[in-house]
Amino acid sequence: MENLTSSTPNASNTSSKANSGMAMDKVVETKPSRWKMYLTLTAVVIACVTYYSSQSSFDGKAMTVSGSDISIESVSSGVFEDYIPIRSRVVPLKTVYLDAVEGGRVEKILVDDGTLLKIGQPIVVLSNTQLQLDVMRNEAAVTEQLNNMRTIELSLEQNRLNHKRNLIEIEYEVKKLNRQLTREQSALAAGNLTLSALEQTTDLLDYHNQRKQITLESQKTDALMQEHQLKFLTLSGGRLEQSLEFARENIDNLNMKAPVQGKLSGFDLEIGQSISRGERIGQIDEPSAFKLEASIDEFYLGRVTIGQLASTTHNGETYQLSVSKIYPQIVNGTFRVDLKFEQTQPSNIRRGQAMATKFSLGEPVNTLLIPNGSFYQDTGGHWLFVIDKSTNTASRRNIKLGRKNNQFIEVVTGLTAGEQFISSTYQAYTDIEQIKITDNHY
Structure with missing residues (x-):
């Protein structure tokens, strides 16, 4: 009984092992189904690729x-x-720049930016103490030089008068000696005068004649030299006068005025501000006349000439333009041109306004x-x-x-x-x- 009982577990174990082996056999049997799944997916992918290839692929040609x-x-x-589209900018047709001729400190500002100026209207007053002192010294030096020149001119005139006076005296002596010689010759013939006295008068007459000749030559030479000296002094005096006038104008330049009529722009000064010589303080623009300024690619530099045509449209109207000036300097791959309106310009454009422009490169x-x-x-x-x-x-x-x-x-x-x-x-x-x-x- 015990043996039977003990054998039962063995049988049970054997049965379990058999069942386990069967289970393992079933797992092995599932492998072919997975391969089928992989093959099916591959076929689907190939079919999709083939379909899309037939729709949007190519065979190389x-x-x-x-x-x-x-x-x-x-x-x-x-x-x-034949044209190129460009962007142009409205600028004044004529512009005059205001640069300080002399530097100084701003004392008075008489107008504001945007003011319509008249010719000669004061704009700003500067002060320059050093310049004023220099002008005073220059004025004194010029005055002294002019006085010296006047002294030299006076001396030359006196020398001329002395020559003339000496010549008159010599001619007077020659006349007296000629009359005396005539009388002495008559006296000698009458026996009333010695020969030695006559010879003495003759020698004295010869002396005065020679002196007269030398005086005439000296007077001629001095006259030529005096003429050249007077011309030189006259020119020098004129230059000194101009120098003095220029020095006075430098003082007047501290009071800056409008050189032309127009609209003041770019003017931004403050009381007490220091302005250097040549510094730009603003500009005066013609208020009602404009032109266009455009930048063009450097590729077209050789195809642009003065008078070349362009056009722009504003408020539905087309305006003809032409090239008035070319700036051949290349900056950032472009060069600038000025375009002027051929006949009329738009009435409501303003400085700085951008405008689309067609730039013609050839005839239609x-x-x-x-x-x-x-x-x-x-x-x-x-x-x-x-x-x-x-x-x-x-x-x-x-x-x-x-x-x-x-x-x-x-x-x-x-x-x-x-x-x-x-x-x-x-x-x-x-x-x-x-x-x-x-x-x-x-």
């Missing part, structure tokens, strides 16, 4: 796209206007045109996808484009009027030769 994903434009005949011409689009950046204008409606395809075609503006591009060769092409971006089509278009809407 052709590609299928939906018509709703692209933009289509047409080739047309029209007038091409009749030609084939295509709308400007994003395709140009991808192809450089060397090729396009031209649409064939009969086959619903767009084929790559080499073309040649010319000038362009922000709206149209000039067609040189490769296209005809009425043809259609894809105008949207070509980034995904750079290696494609042909595009199949589905769901076309052209």
Whole structure:
């Protein structure tokens, strides 16, 4: 009985092991079902890839796209206007800058910024003690030099008068001696005078004649020298007078006045402020006449000339302009031009106002045109996808484009009027030769 009892657990264990082995066999049987699941998922993925590839993939030369994903434009005949759009700014037609001729301290401010000035109207009063002292010293020095010149002129005149006086005395002596010699010759012939006395009178007459000759030569030489000296002194005196006048004007420049009539702007001074010589304190603008100032890309510098035309629109009206001045200096990749209004200017524009301007680079011409689009950046204008409606395809075609503006591009060769092409971006089509278009809407 005990043996039977003890054997029962063994049987039980054997049965458990059998059951466990069966369980293990069942787990092994589930592996094929998992593989089937993996294969099924793989097949689904491949089917999806195949489907989408058939819709929007390509074999290296052709590609299928939906018509709703692209933009289509047409080739047309029209007038091409060769222009570039620029932004211009309203500035006064004429401007006079106010620079301090002499520096100083601001004592009085007589007008405000924005005042309409008249010619000669006082603007600001400056003071400069050092300048005033320098002018006084210069004035004293100039006065002293002028007095010295007057003294020299007086001396020259006195010398001239002395020569004239000496010549008169010599001529008088010669006349007396000539009369005396005539009398003595008669006396000698009558025996009333000795020969020695006659010879003495003759010698004295010769002396005075020679003295007269020397005096005449000296007078002539002195007259020439005096003439040159007087001219030099006259010029020197004039320059000294101008120097004195200039020194006085420097004092007057401390009282700054309006040189022209116009509107004062950029004027911002305070009492007690120090102004340096040459410092700009403001400007006077012509209040009612304006021009436009524009910056243009340096690429167009060689195509811009004086008199070139432009236009701007304001309040629905178009105004013609022309280039009046070119500033060839390149700053940040651009150069400046001034544009003047040809006939009339807008009546309600103000300084600093921005205006959209069309700058003409050539005469309008009749030609084939295509709308400007994003395709140009991808192809450089060397090729396009031209649409064939009969086959619903767009084929790559080499073309040649010319000038362009922000709206149209000039067609040189490769296209005809009425043809259609894809105008949207070509980034995904750079290696494609042909595009199949589905769901076309052209």
